[in-house]
Amino acid sequence: MNILMIGAGNVAWHLATALEQKGNHISVVYSRHLDNAQLLAQQLNNALATNHTNFSEVGADLAIVAVKDDAIAPLVAQMQLPPQTIIAHTSGNTPLQVFEHLNGNNDFGVFYPLQTFSKNSPVDFTAIPFCIEGINANTETILFDLASQLSPNIHSINSFERKVLHVAAVIACNFTNHLFAQSAHILQREDISFDLLKPLIQETIQKALNNDPRETQTGPAVRNDTKVIQDHLQYLKNNPSANALYTSLTDSILQWYT
Amino acid sequence: MNILMIGAGNVAWHLATALEQKGNHISVVYSRHLDNAQLLAQQLNNALATNHTNFSEVGADLAIVAVKDDAIAPLVAQMQLPPQTIIAHTSGNTPLQVFEHLNGNNDFGVFYPLQTFSKNSPVDFTAIPFCIEGINANTETILFDLASQLSPNIHSINSFERKVLHVAAVIACNFTNHLFAQSAHILQREDISFDLLKPLIQETIQKALNNDPRETQTGPAVRNDTKVIQDHLQYLKNNPSANALYTSLTDSILQWYT
Numbered sequence: 001m002n003i004l005m006i007g008a009g010n011v012a013w014h015l016a017t018a019l020e021q022k023g024n025h026i027s028v029v030y031s032r033h034l035d036n037a038q039l040l041a042q043q044l045n046n047a048l049a050t051n052h053t054n055f056s057e058v059g060a061d062l063a064i065v066a067v068k069d070d071a072i073a074p075l076v077a078q079m080q081l082p083p084q085t086i087i088a089h090t091s092g093n094t095p096l097q098v099f100e101h102l103n104g105n106n107d108f109g110v111f112y113p114l115q116t117f118s119k120n121s122p123v124d125f126t127a128i129p130f131c132i133e134g135i136n137a138n139t140e141t142i143l144f145d146l147a148s149q150l151s152p153n154i155h156s157i158n159s160f161e162r163k164v165l166h167v168a169a170v171i172a173c174n175f176t177n178h179l180f181a182q183s184a185h186i187l188q189r190e191d192i193s194f195d196l197l198k199p200l201i202q203e204t205i206q207k208a209l210n211n212d213p214r215e216t217q218t219g220p221a222v223r224n225d226t227k228v229i230q231d232h233l234q235y236l237k238n239n240p241s242a243n244a245l246y247t248s249l250t251d252s253i254l255q256w257y258t
Numbered sequence: 259m260n261i262l263m264i265g266a267g268n269v270a271w272h273l274a275t276a277l278e279q280k281g282n283h284i285s286v287v288y289s290r291h292l293d294n295a296q297l298l299a300q301q302l303n304n305a306l307a308t309n310h311t312n313f314s315e316v317g318a319d320l321a322i323v324a325v326k327d328d329a330i331a332p333l334v335a336q337m338q339l340p341p342q343t344i345i346a347h348t349s350g351n352t353p354l355q356v357f358e359h360l361n362g363n364n365d366f367g368v369f370y371p372l373q374t375f376s377k378n379s380p381v382d383f384t385a386i387p388f389c390i391e392g393i394n395a396n397t398e399t400i401l402f403d404l405a406s407q408l409s410p411n412i413h414s415i416n417s418f419e420r421k422v423l424h425v426a427a428v429i430a431c432n433f434t435n436h437l438f439a440q441s442a443h444i445l446q447r448e449d450i451s452f453d454l455l456k457p458l459i460q461e462t463i464q465k466a467l468n469n470d471p472r473e474t475q476t477g478p479a480v481r482n483d484t485k486v487i488q489d490h491l492q493y494l495k496n497n498p499s500a501n502a503l504y505t506s507l508t509d510s511i512l513q514w515y516t
Contacts, residue, residue, distance in 0.1 A: 114454060114457070115461060116458060118465070165445070166490075169455055169458055170477050173462040176438075177466045177474055177476070179430055179434050181472040181514070183429045184471055192415075192423060197372070199387060209460070213438035213442055241510055241514065242429065244506060245429070245510050252436060255499055
């Protein structure tokens with residue numbers, strides 16, 4: 001497949017190199033900053049780097065838009081595409097409707113790898129779920145087939161479901177990270193290494209993910225152990241941020257289980 | 259070392275078998291329920307099972323108290339020990355002072371493996387930090403040496419530090435588990451599998467634990483992305499429990515980073 005890569009960030013970088021390894025050709029890499037486009041193009045077989053958004057003369061079956069969420073709509077509005085090129089973005093947040101302001105009549109869809117990508121750390125696409133959405137069945141099939149080259153884990157997910165996944169991901173990932181940060185901060189205040197807790201964290205998370213996390217809940221709140229809870233809040237009285245979180249998470253667990 | 263194992267639950271089970279494998283002898287297993295003591299004793303080389311608390315005639319260098327937190331003080335009050343036997347509990351919550359009501363003048367300490375144990379799932383003690391506390395240097399050395407047989411990861415942790423570790427563990431483990439449960443519940447309401455999120459959760463957690471979690475924070479709150487936050491809260495308006503958590507965790511992240 002002949003692919004136009006719009007964006008040269010983490011997602012574009014990993015997708016472009018992985019798709020070329022599967023026999024596709026990235027004909028053009030676009031970035032607002034030509035330098036970035038050139039950096040990625042150098043990793044590829046004969047890709048042209050550009051910072052212009054008129055692609056009407058480019059031969060491409062598919063344009064993949066892998067840029068920040070709030071950059072998608074403005075880019076889509078100014079972009080010129082050949083009439084047969086399908087366009088798809090890689091975002092978890094942005095609904096399919098962002099493509100309604102396309103200049104042409106191109107088919108469009110979503111090609112969303114549900115993962116967090118970092119520069120310089122290798123990506124195992126076979127472990128990554130792809131969430132696919134298409135404006136019609138033909139587009140959806142084409143995007144499905146392309147994703148199948150990278151991963152056996154492909155799902156048809158509409159824009160509403162993708163938003164729900166995003167809410168759930170924020171709660172399970174971003175908020176979890178913040179709890180680790182709060183925990184590390186508490187230990188640092190007393191000069192205790194966060195490393196001490198890591199084996200316990202790993203084991204707790206494996207248990208939660210290998211079972212139903214609603215069944216693996218432990219700790220003072222699920223036992224309604226008022227004495228320990230009061231003890232902990234007393235210790236946290238000079239740490240209002242951790243104290244507030246401790247209270248709201250304990251209340252939430254008490255509401256669920258007692 | 260000749261060891262008296264007080265308790266026959268998960269911790270006692272894994273500790274007793276691991277300590278015998280290292281050449282120690284468990285002479286007696288005590289449990290309030292004789293059946294439980296017998297079950298564990300059968301796994302050991304020539305251990306006596308009992309539900310009596312007079313151990314004054316038992317030959318033992320060390321008594322390990324591996325029972326529930328609120329059972330430690332009543333047991334300690336009724337127990338009779340030989341005068342040379344050191345006594346240590348395995349609890350993260352209970353302070354050293356629980357041993358001040360011992361009948362004799364035995365030395366005492368804490369022998370706390372910082373991990374969560376499940377029946378029937380094997381334990382790799384070499385990955386588990388041990389937190390040691392002793393009423394005097396001699397006791398601490400003896401407990402340190404015993405823990406060294408099982409793990410290279412031994413720390414001298416006093417009762418105050420152990421309480422801080424427990425607060426930090428509740429935040430990093432019990433609360434994290436509850437966030438997974440909330441996330442799984444949100445997806446279930448829309449008939450989306452929690453499995454879809456697991457690769458993202460695994461990657462997020464590895465990133466947080468391999469770096470400083472304060473540096474790996476991502477998501478709408480740390481970007482102060484008001485539009486996405488309002489969108490998510492709007493979606494959660496019929497889920498008061500998740501809505502309240504979303505608000506308090508978002509507030510906490512905003513306070514830390516913006």
